[in-house]
Amino acid sequence: MANSNTAPGVAMAAGGAGAFDRRDLDWYVDKAVQAIVFLCGISAIVFVLGIFIFVFKEGIGFIVEHMNFREFFLTPYWFPSDADDPEYGILALMAGTASVTGLAMLVAVPFSLGAAIYIAEFASGKTRETLKVLVELLAAIPSVVWGFIGLVIMNPLIIKWFDVPVGLCVLNAGIILGLMAAPIMTSIAEDALKAVPDRYREAAEAMGATRWQVTYKVVLPAAKNGLLGGVLLGVGRGFGETMAVLMATGHAVNIPDSVFDSVRALTATIAAELGETVVGGEHYQALFTIGILLFLVTFTVNLTADLIVRGIRKG
Amino acid sequence: MTTANAAMFHASSLNHRNARVQTLYRILFGMMTLMLIAPVMLILGTLIYKGGAVISWEFLFTAPTDGMRTGGVLPALLGTVWLVMVALLLSVPIGVFAAIYLSEYAGDNWFTRIINLAIINLAGVPSIVHALFGLGAFVIFFEFGTSILAASLTLAVMTMPVVIVATRESLQSVPQAFREACWNMGATRWQTIRKVVLPNSITGILTGVILEVSRTSGETAPIMFTGAVFFTPFLPQSVFDQTMALSLHLFVAATQVPGIAEEVPFGIALVLIALVLLMNSASIAFRMWLRGKKKW
Numbered sequence: 001m002a003n004s005n006t007a008p009g010v011a012m013a014a015g016g017a018g019a020f021d022r023r024d025l026d027w028y029v030d031k032a033v034q035a036i037v038f039l040c041g042i043s044a045i046v047f048v049l050g051i052f053i054f055v056f057k058e059g060i061g062f063i064v065e066h067m068n069f070r071e072f073f074l075t076p077y078w079f080p081s082d083a084d085d086p087e088y089g090i091l092a093l094m095a096g097t098a099s100v101t102g103l104a105m106l107v108a109v110p111f112s113l114g115a116a117i118y119i120a121e122f123a124s125g126k127t128r129e130t131l132k133v134l135v136e137l138l139a140a141i142p143s144v145v146w147g148f149i150g151l152v153i154m155n156p157l158i159i160k161w162f163d164v165p166v167g168l169c170v171l172n173a174g175i176i177l178g179l180m181a182a183p184i185m186t187s188i189a190e191d192a193l194k195a196v197p198d199r200y201r202e203a204a205e206a207m208g209a210t211r212w213q214v215t216y217k218v219v220l221p222a223a224k225n226g227l228l229g230g231v232l233l234g235v236g237r238g239f240g241e242t243m244a245v246l247m248a249t250g251h252a253v254n255i256p257d258s259v260f261d262s263v264r265a266l267t268a269t270i271a272a273e274l275g276e277t278v279v280g281g282e283h284y285q286a287l288f289t290i291g292i293l294l295f296l297v298t299f300t301v302n303l304t305a306d307l308i309v310r311g312i313r314k315g
Numbered sequence: 316m317t318t319a320n321a322a323m324f325h326a327s328s329l330n331h332r333n334a335r336v337q338t339l340y341r342i343l344f345g346m347m348t349l350m351l352i353a354p355v356m357l358i359l360g361t362l363i364y365k366g367g368a369v370i371s372w373e374f375l376f377t378a379p380t381d382g383m384r385t386g387g388v389l390p391a392l393l394g395t396v397w398l399v400m401v402a403l404l405l406s407v408p409i410g411v412f413a414a415i416y417l418s419e420y421a422g423d424n425w426f427t428r429i430i431n432l433a434i435i436n437l438a439g440v441p442s443i444v445h446a447l448f449g450l451g452a453f454v455i456f457f458e459f460g461t462s463i464l465a466a467s468l469t470l471a472v473m474t475m476p477v478v479i480v481a482t483r484e485s486l487q488s489v490p491q492a493f494r495e496a497c498w499n500m501g502a503t504r505w506q507t508i509r510k511v512v513l514p515n516s517i518t519g520i521l522t523g524v525i526l527e528v529s530r531t532s533g534e535t536a537p538i539m540f541t542g543a544v545f546f547t548p549f550l551p552q553s554v555f556d557q558t559m560a561l562s563l564h565l566f567v568a569a570t571q572v573p574g575i576a577e578e579v580p581f582g583i584a585l586v587l588i589a590l591v592l593l594m595n596s597a598s599i600a601f602r603m604w605l606r607g608k609k610k611w
Contacts, residue, residue, distance in 0.1 A: 145584050
């Protein structure tokens, strides 16, 4: 950035002598590195565009040739492998994803906000550090392990406690997904609470407010947007979760009537069926079309979360 | 303290009520935290109890036998190591440079904001969509076939935000004065980064890399259609081979193998979770040690 556009004469004047002309090897290395660094810097944009383009490219054939929007979004009949008359209705799959994600959020949101408040505002010293480490470790458990837990631990428990024939259902997947999303939401919410400047707390405490009053009247309103953003990111995670819902929902195409019904999620459908499709075939393209839908929804959720969180930083 | 003062500071009934409410909420939120953590601890305990029964050197270092109903996890374990290593080779350099751009070069403007948004999205796009991308781009378009290379590229794209975020934080924690001192000596921007900024943040970057190892080794969906297979009797010889992987092996053993001994999937789950959590703990321990050591 130093002298790239300066005329030689000016460089002489500034440097005093030719010996100080900076256009030596180091100068060129600096420029070369700057270019490489910039390319890597925009790689994230390139990859996101790449994801969109490649998923779109594989799925576009279905949208153009076979897709009937009414049938696709509004019918619950998903029979892609029917040889004569395959049907591609994702209503039941959307209902499955929505019911599981919704239940997961009912479990996860209050508990993770509570936990975040406890860790950020009430706990101190060693307790806080330990809890933070635990939450971080819980967030690291792979989704396939959660699915396995749903399959072999939750399944028999639900059958035993609620006396139902099958334990792989909305309830099972919802709890699993809730436990899975909670640590992530706790971390984000705790960050949002920590981002509230201490002088707010000190001012309130100086007025004689108790810790709870400070939290409820000062910290929570100030961290509102960050918390909302965290919840949204959690929703995005739950919505896009694949292996856990594949293993814990029962994987039956069904619009659920109760939490004990088996369902099937959008993500799980792709995971379960993609392996048996013909590359470029109608079924294959239909699965990519679901992929486009998933991409667009998570993109919107992430964008909204970002706008909400950034909103407070500006204000 | 005089009597008058003592009276002044005497707790009123309002103070008492406030204190009670305060204690109530402290207990409530403490319980919520506990209810978040305790069930998972119980579950992990069950996994360790049931999986521990089959874990042995033999389990770790032999191949599955009898149609995967018995035997060990060696090919899956090695496959995971391959996938993670190749993914790291691709994502760490790009991720670190991307973080250098964001921390050292980028201004606070709309363009940087778009990059940040892209990073958030890269981390937030469902893993199965990453799988579709990997299949469409690396397996089909670039013609790598279902191979370790295609699977690792998919994993690399997916987990790169971990490296970027950790590295950026680590770079930004180097005080600005260090850079200014170096610039004043006539060093170029890159010389400053290489000689001053990176040496002061390398351990933080390593923390991010270990964290990425942890994340990458647990992923299942992105490798399902890009390079990992249910079963192969061969150990991978090159990046163009297909391979088994621990995470997919757990899925297969839990759902696709009829008549498998009940404790075998528990054993696989335990190996996987031990790998992931050990790496993650290492990263956390490393970070704490670093924080204690910091001189500025």
